[in-house]
Amino acid sequence: MAPSGSGSIKRSCQRVLYWIPVVFITIIVAWSYYAYVVQLCIESVENIGEKIVCLLAYHLFFFMFTWAYWQTIFTKPMNPLKEFHLSYADKELLEREDRGESQQEILRRIAKDLPIYTRTMSGAIRYCDRCQLVKPDRCHHCSVCDKCILKMDHHCPWVNNCVGFSNYKFFMLFLLYSLMYCLFIAATDLQYFIKFWTNGLPDTQAKFHIMFLFFAASMFSVSLSSLFGYHCWLVGKNRSTLEAFRAPAFRHGADKNGFSLGFSKNFRQVFGDEKKYWPLPIFSSQGDGCSFPTCLVNQDPEQPSTPAGYNPSTKSAGETHQFPAKPLRESQSRLLNSGQSWSEAEGADDKDKRGTSNPAMTIENET
Incomplete structure (x- = not known):
């Protein structure tokens, strides 16, 4: 009984560890939502028209990204x-x-x-x-x-799932919308990121959220663009x-x-x-x-x-x-x-x- 029990505990620990990358991505996305919506749009953007447009566009990208990510994670791989x-x-x-x-x-x-x-x-x-x-x-x-x-x-650790026939389309859309999400944040945050270095923003905590938001969005954009481009090539070659x-x-x-x-x-x-x-x-x-x-x-x-x-x-x-x-x-x-x-x-x-x-x-x- 002991070997069986220890094996069960080991498998349970492994299942918990496999979710760590997903939890990490979820935390990053939750923080980006707070930083962009609250600290940037609500606290820092003064023009009402710009604020509304940014919020509407952001939530569209956020919704599509979240939907695709959810489908990639929770769609069970198909078996023979x-x-x-x-x-x-x-x-x-x-x-x-x-x-x-x-x-x-x-x-x-x-x-x-x-x-x-x-x-x-x-x-x-x-x-x-x-x-x-x-x-x-x-x-x-x-x-x-x-x-x-x-x-x-x-097998993708970032979605804790196998990417295969049942969810490959979802995985491709997840890469696409996450790339668009990051590019949109970087593009709309750029002018305020510049103001941060030129002392054009008031000395509040929003300054640090805006700075790290731009760095995070830019870095993820680079890695996602290469990964998305590679999988586009695979789709085109049917591999x-x-x-x-x-x-x-x-x-x-x-x-x-x-x-x-x-x-x-x-x-x-x-x-x-x-x-x-x-x-x-x-x-x-x-x-x-x-x-x-x-x-x-x-x-x-x-x-x-x-x-x-x-x-x-x-x-x-x-x-x-x-x-x-x-x-x-x-x-x-x-x-x-x-x-x-x-x-x-x-x-x-x-x-x-x-x-x-x-x-x-x-x-x-x-x-």
Whole structure:
């Protein structure tokens, strides 16, 4: 009983510690609200018109920032569907077999009817020993959450949550509105910050709030702008942070642009088709998080031609919009000449021959 009790206490302490960065951000934001609204606008700004405009604009940025931050923190990450979990019989069968060709055949049989195109770097089916499931494309196991997260981007300590398919749009809006929040404060506080150094302000406590408010807003603006710019680049390339560091592997090898469909479609995968929802922290991302269209030429002959369950629609136009499952990318046109892909013009016998060749697969855990 002692080890179990000590383990429970340790986990409870860890959960409390994980909230420290969120509490820190909350305290900074609460102080900035007091410093800007009370000390700057109410106490220092004398022009009534300027005071009203600043307060209205500030509260708009503050509301959108808080809303996006809340959604990023409290939106639970999505986990793989039950179809990707091993059945009780498959679990027992996998545990009984030695780690060899027999296990490879079991995983191959389970993954055959699943919309999976990625592999491990060694060409194996991506399998999670802890969650006992076949990993969907772009899914990774988070060591902090101790579960597999769909389209995992990273685990962010500042939101105490995994950023993935369910809340990546919220995370992007959180970065956007926090950057706008800081830039607005720095821009409107600048003239009073200058007055502080030229002794243009009365010697009150407001002077120190105005000075530190400008420094804090400026510093956060620099760090947020670089982080937001980086994630804008990731959205444009349709990559996650993990995929930017390690390109996803397909049957033909690693391909950092394997999921990129062009900027417009990449953007809409995250923000959706309806423009009215783009600036709002409301879920509107396309797909189910378990399957994604790719731009690969040589598709897996063991898998369906289009990912199952992926059927994004254009609601604003009132018509169904299906992403092409395997559009040809210019950078991969060389694959047609290297014999690694098949085309409709080839005979059925050639297709069957290619369909029988499979890489050796082993159980390989990824984190």
